[in-house]
Amino acid sequence: MGLRAIADEIYQHQITAQELDKITLRYDGLTVDDAYAIQQLTIQKYTNQGDRLIGWKMGLTSKAKQQSVGVDEAIFGHLLESMELTNPEISLKGLIHPRVEPEIAFVFKHRLEGTHITARDVWLATECVMPAVEVIDSRYKNFSFTLVDVIADNASSAKFYVADQAFSPYQFQLDKLGVVMCRNGEVAQTGAGAAVLGHPVRSIIEQVHMLSRIGKAIEPGMVVLTGGITEAIYIYDQDTISVEFEGMGDIELSVH
Ligand code: OOG
Numbered sequence: 001m002g003l004r005a006i007a008d009e010i011y012q013h014q015i016t017a018q019e020l021d022k023i024t025l026r027y028d029g030l031t032v033d034d035a036y037a038i039q040q041l042t043i044q045k046y047t048n049q050g051d052r053l054i055g056w057k058m059g060l061t062s063k064a065k066q067q068s069v070g071v072d073e074a075i076f077g078h079l080l081e082s083m084e085l086t087n088p089e090i091s092l093k094g095l096i097h098p099r100v101e102p103e104i105a106f107v108f109k110h111r112l113e114g115t116h117i118t119a120r121d122v123w124l125a126t127e128c129v130m131p132a133v134e135v136i137d138s139r140y141k142n143f144s145f146t147l148v149d150v151i152a153d154n155a156s157s158a159k160f161y162v163a164d165q166a167f168s169p170y171q172f173q174l175d176k177l178g179v180v181m182c183r184n185g186e187v188a189q190t191g192a193g194a195a196v197l198g199h200p201v202r203s204i205i206e207q208v209h210m211l212s213r214i215g216k217a218i219e220p221g222m223v224v225l226t227g228g229i230t231e232a233i234y235i236y237d238q239d240t241i242s243v244e245f246e247g248m249g250d251i252e253l254s255v256h
């Protein structure tokens with residue numbers, strides 16, 4: 001079975017929100033490179049239908065997240081225009097078993113590419129940082145997958161919301177930034193920016209290095225989600241999820 005056929009299958013399950021058996025159970029010998037090729041082929045199907053690539057996301061950048069899904073390396077995915085919520089409201093329609101997680105988003109004014117990127121390069125290219133939440137929704141049964149499966153499924157990407165207020169990248173020490181996520185007023189998860197590879201800037205560095213292996217870059221105007229600061233929590237109809245980013249304000253996400 002070719003990679004294109006696997007991409008077609010995953011795409012169908014993504015757009016119809018139907019669960020899927022792990023591809024690694026059904027196809028032998030798939031590599032991480034194959035998985036990124038499948039991811040790119042599925043994304044082309046969206047862009048062929050008029051969707052647009054607006055950025056990238058890193059995933060599994062924290063030890064807690066890696067342990068909870070049993071995968072021990074960081075991954076990346078594509079962010080499409082159709083995934084972005086313009087208001088902090090999410091409909092469960094079209095989602096299988098969604099979970100939400102707090103993230104720091106970087107927005108870029110300059111191109112970033114190459115294999116020897118430093119934190120300095122990242123700050124020079126960054127226009128602003130913004131609080132964000134990502135709603136992930138693995139297409140695999142029971143949210144269970146291997147590294148290859150999750151990469152092929154665009155790193156479980158489903159929806160994301162970036163807050164209204166932008167901040168200078170120099171205003172906060174992002175590794176020290178505390179985050180509290182509540183569901184219906186009860187604390188569900190807490191964390192700090194350092195959970196993301198020690199500092200969210202390291203996630204951008206890793207993103208650029210991974211992209212450069214496939215000849216891609218962070219382009220001006222793009223947004224990059226640096227990875228969940230805490231474990232993701234399941235969301236249910238009528239939930240209100242509020243995430244406080246210390247000093248940066250709150251995001252209140254309504255689920256219906
Ligand atoms: C993979 C996606 C992880 C993150 O921020 O760690 C991710 C998953 O947990 O399903 O988006």
Ligand code: MG
Pocket residue numbers: 057058059101103134136225227228
């Ligand atoms: Mg994420």
